[in-house]
Structures are given as structure tokens and as C-alpha cells.
Amino acid sequence: MNLTKLATACIKAYSAQLAKAYEVENTSEQFAVTGPMETRLKAALLDSSEFLRMITTLDVDQIKGQVVSVGNTGIATGRKAGARFTSGQGVDGNQYELRETDSCAYVDWGTLAVWANAGTEQQFMKLMSENATQRFALDILRVGFNGTSAAANTDPDANPLGQDVNIGWHQLVTTNAPDQIMTDDIYFNPDATGELADGEYKTLDAIVTELRLTLIPEQLRNDPRLVVLVGSDLVAAAQIKLMNQADKPTERVAASQMDKSIGGLRAYTPPFFPGKRLVVTLLSNLHCYTQKGTRSRKSENVEDRKRWEDKYWRYEGYAVEDYEAYAAVDESAMNIGPAPAP
Structure with missing residues (x-):
């Protein structure tokens, strides 16, 4: 043409x-x-x-x-005998x-x-x-x-x-702070009934809470800037379960909005984010740099x-400011469904 x-x-x-x-x-x-x-x-x-x-x-x-x-993710307030209190930056x-x-x-x-x-x-x-x-x-x-x-x-x-x-960001943390990434198999099973197997979770809230309490340092654990980045596959699995259980219009609205908050943290599903990955971090912790000129x-x-x-x-690249402020379940370790029988 x-x-x-x-x-x-x-x-x-x-x-x-x-x-x-x-x-x-x-x-x-x-x-x-x-x-x-x-x-x-x-x-x-x-x-x-x-x-x-x-x-x-x-x-x-x-x-x-x-x-x-x-x-700075640490405390900025205190005192020092004979001098002014200061805390480090970054x-x-x-x-x-x-x-x-x-x-x-x-x-x-x-x-x-x-x-x-x-x-x-x-x-x-x-x-x-x-x-x-x-x-x-x-x-x-x-x-x-x-x-x-x-x-x-x-x-x-x-x-x-x-x-x-x-x-990218996830690979930087995987390479430089591997303990911040959960790589043991995890099973997200919204249909679970009765006692859960080891590594099995009924809700995304439970997974996020464990990430925050085990891998995010104490000084950051309740920081209001913490958010959840959640893959679309995980959101879909959770929403389908809630939709199937909802029998009132208000319950269906609540189910469709469940991904807005997970584990008490604001939740986002960014463009091109892996479908089964879950990350707890600060958005400001993810950096992208371009060289001037x-x-x-x-x-x-x-x-x-x-x-x-x-x-x-251009010359461009990625960085993570604080590896400890990034906790994740790698998508290779995340399974949707019940844990296998022992």
C-alpha cells in the first residue's frame, strides 16, 4: 500500500x-x-x-x-548528649x-x-x-x-x-539480596477447606502478611508507603473465588475491587508485571536512571x-535503592491450586 x-x-x-x-x-x-x-x-x-x-x-x-x-527508611528523630541528633540518609x-x-x-x-x-x-x-x-x-x-x-x-x-x-529490579534483588526473594514452592489455593498444608495459603492477604513480617525489616514493616505489586493471574484466581461466592450486587462490587488492598497494603498490578509474582516494597524504591546528555x-x-x-x-538502567525494602515471591515458586498430597 x-x-x-x-x-x-x-x-x-x-x-x-x-x-x-x-x-x-x-x-x-x-x-x-x-x-x-x-x-x-x-x-x-x-x-x-x-x-x-x-x-x-x-x-x-x-x-x-x-x-x-x-x-531514608530509618528513624530521623532522637537526641545525643552534647550534640544535635542526626541519622544517615539512604x-x-x-x-x-x-x-x-x-x-x-x-x-x-x-x-x-x-x-x-x-x-x-x-x-x-x-x-x-x-x-x-x-x-x-x-x-x-x-x-x-x-x-x-x-x-x-x-x-x-x-x-x-x-x-x-x-x-531489571527483580533480577537485581535476586542477584544481590537473594534472601529477599521466596523461591520455595508456595500454593495459593482459594478453594482450600480444612487444614492447610505447609506452604499453602487460602488468601493473598496471608501471603502478603507473611512477606511483610518475615522479610521486611522492623523499621519499615508498618511504613504507610509500603505497597503490594500483584500479578494478574493471582488477582484473577482470587476474584473468581469471591465472585462465585457472591450472591448480592454489593458483594460482587467488593469482589471486583479486592485487588485495591491486599494484606492491609495498597495493591497495584503494573503493566507487564509477571502474572504470578508478588512483591512488597515502596514504589520509590524502584529506580530508573538515564544519563544526562x-x-x-x-x-x-x-x-x-x-x-x-x-x-x-540513550544510556539507561535500573536500580533498587534498598534491597531490604523489597520482599517477593518469585513467579517460579508461586502455584495456583492445592499443595500436592504428601
Whole structure:
């Protein structure tokens, strides 16, 4: 399919608008994103994903370095004879490493033609801009939750969740603080009756409570900032049980909202979060860093591939500020159903 006359006019206008915004002559040649536009690009990415706005996203100077502290999890109040009381800020020793990261969001000519015919030129511009920024923003979360390695040549077919793009938060804790990750088999069995077997739980509340009481340190255990990140498979299993038992409209509403709070903690199911993983942590404990001055963009019509491509290159990486403030059941250890007979 060839690019329609209207679509051609729309992408020319989009390219001109992009060039003006970034103060460059031609967006089809890679250009650096610096100064105020670096801030605006970051803001656009954060606006594209509600969950991304909740975690810690920072620009750093170095490719490797010590994790940037954004908060102290210990007590900040006390006294000291003959002097003013002070307490430390953050956790020493945790390191981060950024890696070359290259993103490309494209729109084929057929879709461009549909978008051009669907509304005004401004609506076309909005669709083009949101397609790129949302794809880039969601990939930050996709890799953050699923990344286990950083391959020289990534394979999106073998690793559709970006497992080989970078080392994400869960893998960082697994490698550097393995005691914070439960890897013994756990059985979430909402249909259980009678006495439960070892490692068997009837509710997600019970699993979350055990995680918090056994793996989260005392000074953080009742911190109001603690939340639960829960996989969609676990939420579905719990909701199905509650829905089947509900015989009143109010009970069904309660069942559909059960994932909002688990074990007394606010619960979230983030985009691309593994379906059977369970994590207790602070959202601010999850960090994503980008090296200042490394962002670059390129936006062009690639005739050989019959599509428009938006490209975003930078040095980026992940970090966990306090490993002790991250407690999880690994998805490989989580089973939905009854524990096997002894």
C-alpha cells in the first residue's frame, strides 16, 4: 500500500512540528535532545504511563555509580548528649550501571492513512506523538519488571518482554539480596477447606502478611508507603473465588475491587508485571536512571519498509535503592491450586 496524499501531507506537518519543537532543521537525521527539550521529553514519557510516574526516575551524570538515595527508611528523630541528633540518609553500597538503549516505534503506511482520514491534522499529530512516547514509556516498565540480562544483540522473538535488554529490579534483588526473594514452592489455593498444608495459603492477604513480617525489616514493616505489586493471574484466581461466592450486587462490587488492598497494603498490578509474582516494597524504591546528555531522537519516513519510524537512543538502567525494602515471591515458586498430597 502506498502512502496517501493526505497522509503524506500530515506526516510532513508532523515532521515540521517536531523539528520546530526540538529546534533542529531535519528530524530524519539523528539529533541530540538537550536542555529544556530533555526535560520535556522526560515529562512526556512520564505522562504516558501512570505507573511510571509513581517510581523514581532520575537523570545521572555517570554510566556507573552509587544508587541515588531519595529517602531514608530509618528513624530521623532522637537526641545525643552534647550534640544535635542526626541519622544517615539512604543505603550505602548499592550500585547501578547504565547500558546503551535503543527504542523504535513505527507506524505502517496503512495505519497512517487511516489516522489521516480519521480526524483533523492536530488529532493526527496527537496520535503520532502518543504512539511513540507511550511505547517508549511502557518498554521502560516491561524491561524493569522482566529484564534478567543485557545482551549485545537482543532477540525480541525469544525475549518478547525485554528479558535480554537490561537487568531489571527483580533480577537485581535476586542477584544481590537473594534472601529477599521466596523461591520455595508456595500454593495459593482459594478453594482450600480444612487444614492447610505447609506452604499453602487460602488468601493473598496471608501471603502478603507473611512477606511483610518475615522479610521486611522492623523499621519499615508498618511504613504507610509500603505497597503490594500483584500479578494478574493471582488477582484473577482470587476474584473468581469471591465472585462465585457472591450472591448480592454489593458483594460482587467488593469482589471486583479486592485487588485495591491486599494484606492491609495498597495493591497495584503494573503493566507487564509477571502474572504470578508478588512483591512488597515502596514504589520509590524502584529506580530508573538515564544519563544526562545522551538522549537522541530520529523521526523519519522509511520508504523501503513502508512506515514512519520514531527512534529514541540513550544510556539507561535500573536500580533498587534498598534491597531490604523489597520482599517477593518469585513467579517460579508461586502455584495456583492445592499443595500436592504428601
